[in-house]
Amino acid sequence: MVGTPIRQVLLKVHSRCNLACDYCYVYQHVDQTWRDRPRTMSRSVVELAATRIAEHARRHGLGRLTVIFHGGEPLLAGRELLAYAARAVRAAVPVTTAVDLRIQTNGVLLDEAFLDLFGEHGIRVGISLDGPAAANDRHRIFAGGQGSHGLVAQALDRLRQERHRRLYGGILCTVNLENDPIEVYRHLLTFDPPRMDFLLPHGNWSAPPPGRRTDTADAPYAEWLIQIFDEWYATRPQRTGVRLFESLIDLLLGGRSGSEVVGLSPSDLITVETDGAIEQGDALKTTEEGMAATGLHVASSTFDEAIAQPSFQARQAGLAGLAATCRACPLVRVCGGGLYAHRYRAANGFDNPSVYCRDLTRLIRHIHARLSTELSALRTREPG
Template identity: 50%
Template structure:
């Protein structure tokens, strides 16, 4: 039987619904409608089976560590007892030789001391989605009745960055909106004292391009470059880590790809939804209805079977399946073709450059030139 590359990370859709109504949400607002037919919350039976499948996979591949990312929807809507039950089930199922790493991605509105005490008990790192200051955040992240979610997120973040809970604070996830001034957005995020910031380009395809898409002007590159220059000029060490910038700096200096977003690393994670069905990454929800579906589930299939499934294997090929235009590009070692889902066109599926090609090229060229120039200057100064 063909050997498979194991999954090291499992994104668990513990609760399928959300308590706010972000109009840029990739779960509810893009092409996919699968969430409508799934249970709102993961049942006990599904959690128990999932725990057994993860442990089975870890033993088979002798994994020293597996990561669980508790996700949604809004995972805190599942309640503390359910989170405790899932984490306990997975930990008990794993051998003592496999370490369990835990994180949780939340909109932050439901965070309180009781939740954070649970996170301390289980060692769960907490990431919060925030798009900037109140004006920036309220462009998209409002409640269903139109009220701002920002005050509730602020309350949650004040708790999270307090001395009592600071070590549970993983960072902020910000979806880029070109209407939000880049420096003001970055400063607003810095004000929350995050240990790390992830900037997410809106999930989009050639069929459904992102807002403001303009390959001639590359506006997303301009936005990110403005923030990069501010971040790069800051004191050493920087005020915070920024994942996309760190990855591109490392790649500019010959490092290995660490993510699918840039560098073209093969996906090392898989998604499990509330009904136990196995899904591709949420980015595929931007492609077409059902694009994230694998047709597999944790009751009938182990994770090796999942890894061998053609749709899953195709999504994990990394740079080996890039379009010819990408393989011949001068910055392919840095951008890696971007996220696979962002390459989609109906006529030839994923055999295209990313819809963000011009933006990725602009950012990669700028960072590569800046970093290599600084290294050359440093080396000349040592002679």
């Protein structure tokens, strides 16, 4: 075995976007290789990617894998190509492997025709939204400056209808310290998502995220998230799960993480770009140009060849792959060093704690305290 098998494949079916979000990790950071790639994945590359996915599933006896249509904005690829890609993947993968097809979109083009197509092919839909109009439209805008909230809200209203509800994957929200966290959370709940997740904006020690100074002891992102956690936790059982919070609770109780942001589980994600290049996750594009590249292509290389590379192995090394500071930390099995890309520093690469170390520490300790208080209360109620 060369490494942990791939169980999540990101297919970049389109390399451009119809929004101009100023925090976008694809277009607004140091790696600009998207400029040299075809706008749309060709059918021949789709077929090659499907072949590689199927080959990997057979070799490793995978019972389940996830394929995510991504971009850019994947809906720009059009209904015909998305249908073709869905058919190609399902036809190639062995019947012993269940394929979970998903698409992550900004939602502005999501109409009934797309939803009917996704229903036909069993493609679940995730939509990005950063809160109510004033919050979302700070950054999620069109090139001309117009906000996207109205169109995204319409898309979510379509998706939550009973006839499409089974396709509803959830909402992704990027944390913005300028926005009121409770207002954001409650607004997202109005769309009745089955799940949501809050993403820390990409940054590192050489290019810190907004509002995050590396020379102070503050933890502004933790304080933002804690306000939402407390409201979410107080209203259990929730119809809406929050992936980051659920992952931290599971880890604190001895389980596994459902997020690559926390925990020590090895990365099992691979990306296929529109030109067929095999790459690591996009977050690495916020560190240095070419950091996500492997030099491999679906026409000539397998996924096993990719995960055998040292750069992939570093993301699958678990505890041994962390900085000494992290390995000595009592929270390491919960934090896991944070997202790999957030550990980067130009002087020494990824041999550092996360740039969000203080935020993760504060958030984990807060959740641990809430769990401990509840468990203590339960013990006192147990009969003697």
